[in-house]
Amino acid sequence: MSIDESTAARVAKLARIRVEEDALPALAAEFNTILGFIEQLNEVDVEGVEPMTSVTPMRLKRRQDAVTDGNQQDKVLANAPDAREGFFAVPKVVE
Amino acid sequence: MLDLTFEAPKPKVIAGAKYDWELVIGMEIHAQVSSKSKLFSGASTEFGAEPNSNVAFVDAAMPGMLPVINEFCVEQAVRTGLGLKAEINLMSAFDRKNYFYPDLPQGYQISQLYHPIVGEGEVIVDMGAGIARKVRIERIHLEQDAGKSIHDMDPNMSFVDLNRTGVALMEIVSRPDIRGPEEAAAYVGKLRQILRYLGTCDGNMQNGNLRADVNVSVCRPGDYERYQETQDFSHLGTRCEIKNMNSMRFIQAAIEYEARRQIKILEEGGKVDQETRLYDPDKNETRSMRSKEEAHDYRYFPDPDLLPLEIEQAWVDDIKATLPELPDEKKARFMSAFGLTDYDASVLTADVESATYFEAVAEGRDGKTAANWVINELFGRLKKDDHDITTSPVSPAQLGGIVDLIAKGDISGKIAKDLFEIVYTEGGDPAEIVEARGMKQVTDTGAIEAAVDEVIAANPAQVEKAKANPKLAGWFVGQVMKATGGKANPKAVNDLVSAKLGL
Numbered sequence: 001m002s003i004d005e006s007t008a009a010r011v012a013k014l015a016r017i018r019v020e021e022d023a024l025p026a027l028a029a030e031f032n033t034i035l036g037f038i039e040q041l042n043e044v045d046v047e048g049v050e051p052m053t054s055v056t057p058m059r060l061k062r063r064q065d066a067v068t069d070g071n072q073q074d075k076v077l078a079n080a081p082d083a084r085e086g087f088f089a090v091p092k093v094v095e
Numbered sequence: 096m097l098d099l100t101f102e103a104p105k106p107k108v109i110a111g112a113k114y115d116w117e118l119v120i121g122m123e124i125h126a127q128v129s130s131k132s133k134l135f136s137g138a139s140t141e142f143g144a145e146p147n148s149n150v151a152f153v154d155a156a157m158p159g160m161l162p163v164i165n166e167f168c169v170e171q172a173v174r175t176g177l178g179l180k181a182e183i184n185l186m187s188a189f190d191r192k193n194y195f196y197p198d199l200p201q202g203y204q205i206s207q208l209y210h211p212i213v214g215e216g217e218v219i220v221d222m223g224a225g226i227a228r229k230v231r232i233e234r235i236h237l238e239q240d241a242g243k244s245i246h247d248m249d250p251n252m253s254f255v256d257l258n259r260t261g262v263a264l265m266e267i268v269s270r271p272d273i274r275g276p277e278e279a280a281a282y283v284g285k286l287r288q289i290l291r292y293l294g295t296c297d298g299n300m301q302n303g304n305l306r307a308d309v310n311v312s313v314c315r316p317g318d319y320e321r322y323q324e325t326q327d328f329s330h331l332g333t334r335c336e337i338k339n340m341n342s343m344r345f346i347q348a349a350i351e352y353e354a355r356r357q358i359k360i361l362e363e364g365g366k367v368d369q370e371t372r373l374y375d376p377d378k379n380e381t382r383s384m385r386s387k388e389e390a391h392d393y394r395y396f397p398d399p400d401l402l403p404l405e406i407e408q409a410w411v412d413d414i415k416a417t418l419p420e421l422p423d424e425k426k427a428r429f430m431s432a433f434g435l436t437d438y439d440a441s442v443l444t445a446d447v448e449s450a451t452y453f454e455a456v457a458e459g460r461d462g463k464t465a466a467n468w469v470i471n472e473l474f475g476r477l478k479k480d481d482h483d484i485t486t487s488p489v490s491p492a493q494l495g496g497i498v499d500l501i502a503k504g505d506i507s508g509k510i511a512k513d514l515f516e517i518v519y520t521e522g523g524d525p526a527e528i529v530e531a532r533g534m535k536q537v538t539d540t541g542a543i544e545a546a547v548d549e550v551i552a553a554n555p556a557q558v559e560k561a562k563a564n565p566k567l568a569g570w571f572v573g574q575v576m577k578a579t580g581g582k583a584n585p586k587a588v589n590d591l592v593s594a595k596l597g598l
Contacts, residue, residue: 014193014195014392014394016195053403054402058402059402059405060164060401060402060403060405061163061164062164062165062166063137063163063164063165063166064165064166064167065130065132065165065167065168066131066132067131067132067137067138068137069132069137069138069151069152070137070138070148070149070150070151071148071149072148072150073145073146073147073148073150075152076147076150076152076155076257082252084249084252085146085254086145086146086147086148086256087146087147087245087248087254087255087256088147088197088255088256088257089252089253089254089255090197090252090253090254090255091251091252091253092246092249092250092251092252092253093196093244093253
């Protein structure tokens with residue numbers, strides 16, 4: 001798998017990370033180095049091996065269906081750059 | 096064994112300017128799990144709360160917060176799967192679906208792309224007596240709902256409420272087995288009915304607790320059969336997805352519009368672009384949601400915060416043991432055990448409450464009479480007052496009492512309706528009311544005979560006319576009924592009048 005500059009630009013855009021035009025070649029090269037390194041894993045034969053999902057033999061923790069949280073509008077909104085009438089206020093998103 | 100056989104309905108055919116076309120429809124239904132708290136947090140799911148008050152830090156995606164799954168939600172997904180006769184996957188896993196939107200603070204939705212909890216099942220969609228479409232279910236997975244954005248409170252800002260963020264949804268994905276707008280609406284209706292029977296989703300479409308994404312494509316007659324034979328999608332047309340519909344009427348209108356739009360493009364030699372569209376009920380049209388296109392690259396990957404979800408077969412079996420009788424089985428049983436028509440059985444099994452009510456009335460009585468009274472008198476009266484069956488002022492025991500009085504011959508059908516109105520508005524025991532208010536039908540032939548004699552003696556001219564024209568006997572019957580306050584047994588009166596007049 002090889003990442004070119006336009007793919008790097010697209011990934012950056014999807015992740016909402018601004019990357020200047022002239023930084024793209026270096027970014028693409030870095031992606032390729034990382035992917036190339038990981039690619040080595042493909043050389044391992046894992047036929048019939050169950051994927052390991054955790055290093056400890058744990059079962060997914062579950063909780064009962066009870067309301068134990070919430071009612072903290074002020075705290076939820078505390079870090080918002082703008083909040084009005086209990087809502088987060090964000091720049092207009094038009095469909 | 097109950098008879099659950101049926102014939103497939105004909106697909107809808109739309110005549111274009113040049114050719115005939117058929118529709119192919121698949122649906123993704125988002126059904127909100129009827130849980131008290133969210134899928135991965137302990138915040139309430141209650142509708143209509145103050146904005147951002149039902150929000151845990153997990154829902155607001157505060158750094159360092161970790162999701163913990165709500166076991167009840169898992170149970171409801173399994174229960175739904177079992178209700179749709181689907182395979183349950185004892186091992187499923189959660190993935191992150193990445194996209195940016197202000198009402199999605201995590202920047203991703205936790206969903207189940209690669210290993211859903213429920214596999215293939217089916218829904219039988221009734222389209223009239225003995226006609227039904229079998230719609231295959233591809234999968235059901237658990238996922239988080241997003242928040243709500245409000246765009247019309249300020250000209251320059253959008254307002255975001257995270258109360259719905261993280262509420263558990265079951266996404267129920269069908270195969271493209273639906274062949275027309277009416278079938279699509281009926282499919283949603285049937286699924287909603289099953290979910291409500293199971294109690295896993297309240298089915299409230301107005302509040303958005305049940306919403307549908309509809310995939311529509313068109314093809315020429317014969318193409319769909321080729322697809323069914325081979326399961327090769329290349330026989331079908333390019334589909335468009337109409338997002339987020341929460342009204343049966345709009346679903347039908349949107350499909351109709353969208354099919355015609357695609358037909359026009361194809362007949363003019365164009366090509367349908369695969370895209371996401373939004374239905375505008377005010378203009379009755381669908382339009383492209385270009386903003387969603389780029390976001391379609393979701394870069395799914397397994398959620399590292401959550402271990403795979405492993406459940407035990409014994410637990411699934413326990414859930415299965417608590418499943419209620421479902422609509423198809425209940426309807427078939429009502430038809431065979433009570434001799435009801437397809438239509439009456441459908442009406443009475445539309446929801447569990449109506450079915451339970453009817454069964455209580457029909458128990459030990461004539462099923463057809465009970466069905467008539469529940470459907471025609473009770474439902475009609477409740478509708479007039481905007482009541483539903485759960486708030487009916489007449490209990491099954493009271494209605495049963497009325498049916499008993501008719502069966503015994505104590506009251507006529509006409510008096511029964513008056514009695515029903517009294518019970519409905521004033522309450523009370525029907526038998527006692529009949530006794531106390533002297534509503535009992537007179538079956539004593541002596542008393543009726545006396546009334547008949549009186550009417551005949553008082554109207555010699557009418558007697559002559561009736562002898563010449565036997566149809567006029569009805570007038571005497573009417574007079575006798577009037578004289579007895581409607582309490583005389585109409586059949587007895589009829590017989591006596593005919594005999595006395597020598598007809």
